[in-house]
């Protein structure tokens with residue numbers, strides 16, 4: 373066991389018991405590969421609900437014939453080389469009194485016409501600010517290069533994703549968000565109350581999503597989390613991104629409607645602590661958040 377693993381913050385007994393039970397329930401439904409930390413295949417269904425793309429430039433964001441786009445660039449190792457660094461980042465945030473690392477930056481563009489160069493300059497400046505905390509993580513010398521690699525990759529992704537969104541959708545504002553996710557996950561099936569969100573996970577398990585045809589939209593709106601968890605007609609049809617992939621999903625503010633998704637069940641270290649994963653989100657807002665989206669689904673149900 374590594375030093376980071378030994379020092380990872382352990383869960384309470386009841387919380388660890390809850391996770392074990394949740395994992396068993398998922399295994400019974402045939403999702404065991406999703407949470408097998410050694411698995412790199414996850415669920416390999418061809419995503420029909422999404423258009424798959426080979427570059428950000430291939431995202432036809434104005435085309436509303438699907439729920440979103442998946443840039444498949446996953447890594448066979450699930451980004452495991454970043455595990456220790458991400459644990460350190462999360463732990464150092466906890467030592468500062470925060471539950472987890474979360475950096476949000478609003479990029480205000482307004483409606484003024486801007487040249488591509490001008491947009492790039494704005495995005496780069498905000499991306500540098502976004503990853504500053506990664507660069508500040510106090511790491512042993514052997515992780516210094518890895519820290520630089522992650523910060524460079526996250527900043528480059530933020531700029532590339534932001535550039536495509538601004539060029540094709542022209543929003544007045546986008547939001548960059550970098551965060552570590554452990555227990556602070558969106559565990560319910562839901563749709564985001566955004567126009568759209570790009571999300572990429574750099575280590576560990578990544579976002580699960582559904583075709584609408586596999587979802588009971590009465591159950592998804594239930595206040596009861598157990599009913600929400602059973603909203604799938606066939607749990608084996610669950611699709612999942614992999615570390616490195618970039619998912620652009622429409623939200624409920626988009627005419628096409630939102631992609632049903634949730635965070636994956638956490639993977640635990642041997643000492644029972646939740647393994648932290650690092651995510652970048654680029655949001656095209658019009659208000660709302662994951663929790664607001666869940667409220668919206670509930671309200672839809674109650675009306």
Ligand SMILES: [Fe+2]
Nearest residue numbers: 558563564662
């Ligand atoms: Fe969400």
